[in-house]
Amino acid sequence: MSDLHRLTIAQAGERLARGDLSARELTDATLARIAATEPAVHSFITVTADLAREQADAADARRRRGEALGPLDGIPLAIKDVIHVRGVRSTAGSQILGDFIAPFDATVSARLRAAGAVCVGKANCDEFAMGSSTENSSFGASRNPWDLERVPGGSSGGSASAVAACQALGSLGTDTGGSIRQPAGCCGVVGLKPTYGRVSRYGVIAYASSLDQVGPLARTVDDCATLLQVLAGHDPADSTSSRHPVPDYRALLRRDVRGLRLALPREYFTEGMQPEVEQSVRTAVRQLESLGARVEEVSLPHSKYAIAAYYLIATAEASSNLARYDGVRYGARETDAANLLEMYRKTRDHGFGAEVKRRIMLGTYALSAGYYDAYYLKAQRVRTLIRHDFMEVFATHDAIVTPTAPSTAFRLGEKTADPLQMYLSDIFTISVNLAGLPGLVVPCGLDASGLPVGLQIVTRPFEEETALQLGHAYEQATDWHRRVPTGIAA
Amino acid sequence: MLARLELTAAEEDSLAHQLGDILAYIETLQEVDTSDVPPTAHVVDSENLLREDRVTNAPQVEAMLANAPERDDHHFKVPRIIE
Numbered sequence: 001m002s003d004l005h006r007l008t009i010a011q012a013g014e015r016l017a018r019g020d021l022s023a024r025e026l027t028d029a030t031l032a033r034i035a036a037t038e039p040a041v042h043s044f045i046t047v048t049a050d051l052a053r054e055q056a057d058a059a060d061a062r063r064r065r066g067e068a069l070g071p072l073d074g075i076p077l078a079i080k081d082v083i084h085v086r087g088v089r090s091t092a093g094s095q096i097l098g099d100f101i102a103p104f105d106a107t108v109s110a111r112l113r114a115a116g117a118v119c120v121g122k123a124n125c126d127e128f129a130m131g132s133s134t135e136n137s138s139f140g141a142s143r144n145p146w147d148l149e150r151v152p153g154g155s156s157g158g159s160a161s162a163v164a165a166c167q168a169l170g171s172l173g174t175d176t177g178g179s180i181r182q183p184a185g186c187c188g189v190v191g192l193k194p195t196y197g198r199v200s201r202y203g204v205i206a207y208a209s210s211l212d213q214v215g216p217l218a219r220t221v222d223d224c225a226t227l228l229q230v231l232a233g234h235d236p237a238d239s240t241s242s243r244h245p246v247p248d249y250r251a252l253l254r255r256d257v258r259g260l261r262l263a264l265p266r267e268y269f270t271e272g273m274q275p276e277v278e279q280s281v282r283t284a285v286r287q288l289e290s291l292g293a294r295v296e297e298v299s300l301p302h303s304k305y306a307i308a309a310y311y312l313i314a315t316a317e318a319s320s321n322l323a324r325y326d327g328v329r330y331g332a333r334e335t336d337a338a339n340l341l342e343m344y345r346k347t348r349d350h351g352f353g354a355e356v357k358r359r360i361m362l363g364t365y366a367l368s369a370g371y372y373d374a375y376y377l378k379a380q381r382v383r384t385l386i387r388h389d390f391m392e393v394f395a396t397h398d399a400i401v402t403p404t405a406p407s408t409a410f411r412l413g414e415k416t417a418d419p420l421q422m423y424l425s426d427i428f429t430i431s432v433n434l435a436g437l438p439g440l441v442v443p444c445g446l447d448a449s450g451l452p453v454g455l456q457i458v459t460r461p462f463e464e465e466t467a468l469q470l471g472h473a474y475e476q477a478t479d480w481h482r483r484v485p486t487g488i489a490a
Numbered sequence: 491m492l493a494r495l496e497l498t499a500a501e502e503d504s505l506a507h508q509l510g511d512i513l514a515y516i517e518t519l520q521e522v523d524t525s526d527v528p529p530t531a532h533v534v535d536s537e538n539l540l541r542e543d544r545v546t547n548a549p550q551v552e553a554m555l556a557n558a559p560e561r562d563d564h565h566f567k568v569p570r571i572i573e
Contacts (some may be wrong), residue, residue: 099557100557101556101557103550103553103554103556103557104550104553196533196534197533197534210531210532210533236541239539240532240534242534302522304518305518305519305521305522307515308515308516308518308519309519311512311516312516312519319493323494326494327559328559328566328568329554329557329558329566330557330558330559331557331559332559333559333560337569338569339569339570339571340568340569340570340571341494342496342569343568343569344494345494345495345496346496348493348494348495348496349495349496349497349498352495354501357493357495357497357501357505358505358508358509358512360493360495361493361495361505361509362509362512362513364493365509374520375516377529378519378520378522378524379519380529380530380531381522381524381527381528381529381530382519382522382524382527383529383530384524384527384528384529384530385522385524385527387530387533419508419511419512420508420511420512420515423512434530435533436533436534461533
């Protein structure tokens with residue numbers, strides 16, 4: 001097998017531009033890599049080989065005509081299965097959408113299509129993006145390419161494992177409470193959750209609408225910047241998408257980090273976290289300091305309430321969003337029902353998995369009369385305090401650096417029996433969604449078992465370029481991003 | 491029930507237990523004094539965005555009905571509602 005699948009987006013782009021590699025060769029090599037590794041890793045719910053070859057041939061034809069579209073033209077990518085790609089099945093990891101064919105492109109898919117990107121498949125995820133391991137997928141869990149007995153993280157676990165296993169050069173995920181960043185950390189790849197509103201959510205199957213955000217995963221910070229450039233920007237079809245100007249992310253990538261003021265929140269180095277995670281992150285912070293950044297310890301006092309607030313707000317929004325799966329207009333329908341109400345109830349009971357039901361129950365409870373003030377409204381007030389904590393730090397600091405998760409990738413089955421333990425894997429990522437901020441994760445070490453550790457860099461709203469700048473500087477000074485997963489053949 | 495889920499007795503049992511644990515954890519929020527704190531529903535500054543009221547999407551009745559579990563001509567079909 002060739003080594004083409006190992007190319008980064010930037011490297012592949014240069015070779016495509018030089019003409020010593022065709023998009024079809026690159027796509028065929030990627031599809032061969034998928035065929036060879038997919039039985040072990042299971043990153044995909046649907047592999048779109050025909051679509052990929054068709055798009056690759058079109059990219060080659062454009063290049064022959066001298067009409068190449070830019071850095072993503074002919075680049076094979078994976079797209080999380082909550083994001084619609086016209087004509088392709090969108091399941092959201094749920095059997096209730098097992099046969100659902102997307103009748104239109106999500107705006108992000110349309111933007112990738114317009115940039116010439118090649119879609120190799122729809123990546124596996126926890127059902128409706130609810131989970132931290134992909135074990136809640138109706139289509140079976142994905143495996144971590146560093147150790148096949150471990151989870152790749154979630155919910156965008158397939159998007160992360162596909163990039164780590166070189167089954168795609170980059171991917172799209174979604175992040176509601178850490179679903180891009182936690183799997184990126186678990187799989188040793190780069191993942192970015194943009195500011196809420198930076199990227200359109202149109203055509204993305206909704207989980208919690210005030211928190212959901214689409215973002216890229218790739219093997220370098222530079223590649224994430226290239227992807228974000230295409231994804232970011234206002235979309236008339238999403239009223240929450242921002243009109244804030246989109247900078248040239250790659251042009252701003254190589255700026256010196258000297259003088260940037262970094263904050264290290266003491267609440268993110270908690271008792272009970274894996275000691276090697278803390279060591280790796282502190283070493284990474286010292287590295288940034290040696291590059292000229294200034295580091296100061298700060299406090300984000302309401303951090304410990306983030307998970308509780310999140311599980312009220314997110315589940316409340318989810319219970320409303322998921323009301324649409326009633327077996328009427330699309331999705332699986334349970335036909336053995338005497339009347340409409342029974343049809344709804346049976347359809348939903350059979351169609352949804354255990355975690356989705358738990359969250360719908362919790363959400364309807366939090367919103368119900370008599371509990372609304374004590375739960376939902378209380379959580380929204382605490383959300384204000386959490387956001388305020390961040391903004392106070394950002395008055396004097398340019399970025400906040402933290403671990404991505406309290407431990408490296410856990411074993412399959414380790415947390416499935418105890419939902420609360422599973423929720424706690426997102427303890428360092430969830431606040432960022434509540435505050436609507438951008439967060440970048442870059443690999444920053446390996447633990448004693450050889451599993452990746454992720455460093456999270458959080459910045460002010462719409463200052464993705466600062467997180468990317470810091471991540472890129474760190475990447476240039478270290479080689480963690482060049483380590484190859486040990487659980488599968490290279 | 492609001493959630494419109496038909497749960498088996500076993501599901502109800504394990505859910506009651508798990509939701510009990512989760513709600514006990516969520517109780518920690520009551521420690522926080524939020525008496526003067528406004529709620530955040532959305533982090534985006536909301537402003538009214540006006541646009542011309544015109545149809546922007548082409549009709550795609552067939553594409554939309556293609557995913558219907560049951561249809562009758564151009565309609566979604568459901569079980570009897572009025573007994």
